[in-house]
Amino acid sequence: MKLERKLAMRNLLRNRQRSLLTSIMIVATVSLMILFQGLSDGGHRAMVDIGIKMGLGHVLVYQQGYNDDPSLEHLLVDATATGQQLQQSVPELTHMVRRLHLNGLIQAGANGVPITLSGVDPGLEVQVSRIADRKSMMAGQTLAELPRERSGHGLPGIVIGEQLARNLEVGLGDRVTVSVKPKGSSDLSREAFLVTGIFKTGMQELDAFWAELDIADAQRLARLGQEVSVLALYLDDVEKVGPVAARLASQLPADKYEVLRWDQVAPELHSAVMLDAAGMYLLMVIVFVVVAAAILNTILISVMKRTREFGVMLALGASPALVVRVVFWEALFLALFCIALGGALGYAGHHHFATEGLNFREVFGTTLEAGGVLLPDRFFSFIYPGKLAFCLLFVLLLTLLVTIYPAIRASRLAPVEATRHG
Amino acid sequence: MLSPVFHLRRSRTVHPSPFRWKDSMATYRTLTVPLTLLLSLAAHASAADSLPLQQWIKQAETILRGDTSAAIMSMKIKKEAYQREYDLMVLTDDRAESSKVLIKMLGPALWRGNATVKVDDKISFYDPRNSRVTVMGSSMLGDNWMGSHFSNDDLMRETDLSRHYDYQLLQQQAGQEEGIGAVRHYTIKLSPKPTAPVAWGKVVYQLYLDGQQRAYPKQLDYFQRAEDAQAARTLSYSALKAMDGKTVPTRMTMLLPAKRGEFTEIEYRKLKFNVKVSAENFGERALQ
């Protein structure tokens, strides 16, 4: 037993160049695969993230019936209490934002456009929404950047889309009025706002027909109390969405609340990501096949090259089983070494992209500009530990698996013939 | 604000006022009152400051409506795409805190019997062809009323020119008005009060006073921004005539400078003040 290992180790070290070549192969594969997996999953997460940040959330809690008929009749009445309850019962929660969506008319001078108004908690929203994000601001400030106490002008602020600003012919600091139909009333409620920010997301529907304002302003405008349309929950990990949503659905009374996951609210986005993931899965299979072929290639060649060596071993009385074991040990040592090194390299690369991010625009130039607004500047590499472990284990198994044939071949050599060869 | 017809006084003010606003207002007042007193003592108050500008505007704005009124008028619309004339009957009731308006279309055939009612800030439309009443939603607010240059919002408009603005006298001069004689013309700049729910940045109101100090509207220029030089729209009053014992301007013209050649003109054919109307005149039954 010990002998085999010693022999295997010595064999590897003796022919350093060959071992090195083989290891380069496996190390490259392992590290690149880790890197790639990280980037690919990171990319998916980024996509989901974009969607979730366009006014969605990981898990959304509505009043029962809101989704079929999003009117003021179906608002969450006890949003504050429910929110507090959720804050306590969902440890995975990183952010929870309240939003109140209203249909209304925004006017400036003689121009009027019917839009969707989103009342938000500015300080929280800016952390979770891409619409409210500083980077989306073409001009002015986000709601969160406005001073809490209204300045001399006294008007509450409103942030509108870039196309909407153009349609209304307004700029920063201009006065607009917003009219909505309050709940249970047929008259209209109107207030003046000051355009304090103009955003651009690249989505026509948002840029031309969307405005955000402080939720307190929205509630006052709609003559509501603390009612909100939705509680949007952001979790520390998108993977926890399913379990958390299921848990909440069973926790909250079903006749009162409706708990939806982001993929239920935005099935399009979910499908796109899943389709992409499915494609990736297929490609991974292909890569594994190529990797297996490459490893087989390397080991087979290395065994064939040592025909004479194995022949001598056999001639000296080594059993074929010993030869098989030696070849296996060799492969195992090699694989372990390579996986460790490849894993370390890959992880280092992943770590780089996980912290620095991969700037797609830098790497791939300006081809992205058309839809570029939507893409984040960077994708951050992300690794699922389970997937990583599976991957490493798979390479190990693969290496051992493809060693079977060369090992058996080596053991079957006729000692005399083998020594004569080469 | 628009015209006595469409001028619907704000019935229920949306009073947002979180406490801090009120507080800051209060401080403002306590500070400024002594200050203004001081100023008026130091330099004698300018004449303009003492003029009841707000009151004049209120008077001018309500000249074509009394407590209640009934009127027959024609509306002529000229647009690039079409040209059309309506005959309308309008009832107004301003006695209560919330005003009521009924506009019934008398002709031509396509619109005859159509009615628009505004009661308690609620606007409904009645279509005689299938006897349905539809209550207007916020998305229709921006639409034009029956294709004219007045929007549904003008019907609804809670902007009261005599209450949501600060007033500043720009100019005054002596002049003549046909049918009245010697008058004094005033040009007043209206700037929206800080939190007033109005979409205009500035309104320049021209009016004149007759010998009895009665105010008549002359021309209103609406500007989107306070610093704009070009008005977004202009409403002018003309054709002074005696109606129901009062001299009133009987023609109103709305012009959009951006759309040359387009206008909507309203001409009063009959006007009666203080008629006896009740809630029934604005109820669903009155529509049919």
Added chain:
Amino acid sequence: MNAIARIAFRNLGRNRRRSLITGAGIALGVGMCIAVLGIMEGLSAELINGTTDGQLGHIQVHHPDYLSRRQLLKTVQQAPVLSEKVAAQPGIAAVSGRLYGWAYLSYRQRAIGVQLLGVDPVHEGAVTRMPRQIVAGSFLPAAPTPWPASKQLSEAQAAQDRALTEQAIASAFDQIEQLDAAPAVPAPAGLAAQTQAIVEQIAPTPSKPPAVVLGNKLARNLGVRPGDLVTVLYENAQGAQLSLQVQVVGISRTGTDLLDRTRALLHLADLQQMLGLQEQVHELAIRAQQPQQAQALAASLQQVLSGGQALSVQDWAALRPDILALITSNRMLMGSLVFIVFLIAGSGVLNTMLMSVLERQKELSMMKALGLSAPGVTWLVLLETLLLTLLATAAGLVLGLGLILYLQQVGWDIRSFGEFSLSGVEVAPVLRAELTASGVVIPLVAMWLIAILAALHPAIRAARISPALGMRSA
């Protein structure tokens, strides 16, 4: 030269097994790359189809200002002529006109604001899947509702109308006079009936209620089923508020919440009649024969359509940048994966050639001793690699094409990943590969380049072997 080629070929043949293994690796790499690119194209195509087939179409034509403000009057004029002109262009598969409007739908006590969409049932089916999204009842009938033509009033009728107006005014006068003395005077008899007769001539009602298809959530919120009559209150292009009875013939489901909740489909001709926008549309949705050509086609259409009315032609990517962004990021991810495959294949080549050079040190030094120049040795090794790569890529090509053809015919079932719907339309649960010229050429050329690059190091190494050293090491 010739001799070197012959030697190279012989060398490959001599160590047949090693050549075979390396060749197989390269072939596999190339084949898989071709398959990967094919799948990538298929995936992109699936994403594009999911987007375009639901509602968008490949290309859309609008009035330049329509999309940003959606005003009723920003239409495309002379739609029938224009549609024919567009349809006659090469590369265009189908063209369908659409008209949008806003209205209140009311049924019994409920009223809901909706978007009216007028489509041509025949052509729409060739552009999108809209007609196939019906869950109850049927889609719009192919023929528009018979609608009597609107006739101008005769001189006498116009006079009668004026007389009626005067009559109404007089009656209103009376009413005003007698307001103080209740009760109000009733309207003169016959006024309504005569008005109705005139209106019927100017704005005739159709002989039967026009057909309408409602979104499933809209139908549920209104409480209507196919066969029910609902009232539409709308404003026509002249700003007049009108209302009309329509009959629900079908319920559609797109899966997109907003559409299912607020969309009512009408026959294009019916909506044109209602809005008074005859021969006008807001949108021409176009299906290209080749979805990949959409952008080029849009550009050429913009050229073809210039000169007349101002129009803006946009392909789906310009209309839905979000989907484009998805596809782009997708492509980039796949591109990096292909890169990895090549890297692995390249290191395989490097490995093989290096070993083969090391193994043949004796042989190579012998050749050098016999007078083969250093560049000659380099050339020999490179030629060996090139020959090997050529043969292997040929095999890889066959493999890749075979895989693609298989995936094109059979497809890859992705149902295990969950349900798929895009833009509300369910995507076929089978992913199909798509063959493109670049998807074949790129792997081949890249493999050749990489193989040569990988062989460069062993080749140069081989050239450096000193004749004497080679002899000694034996």
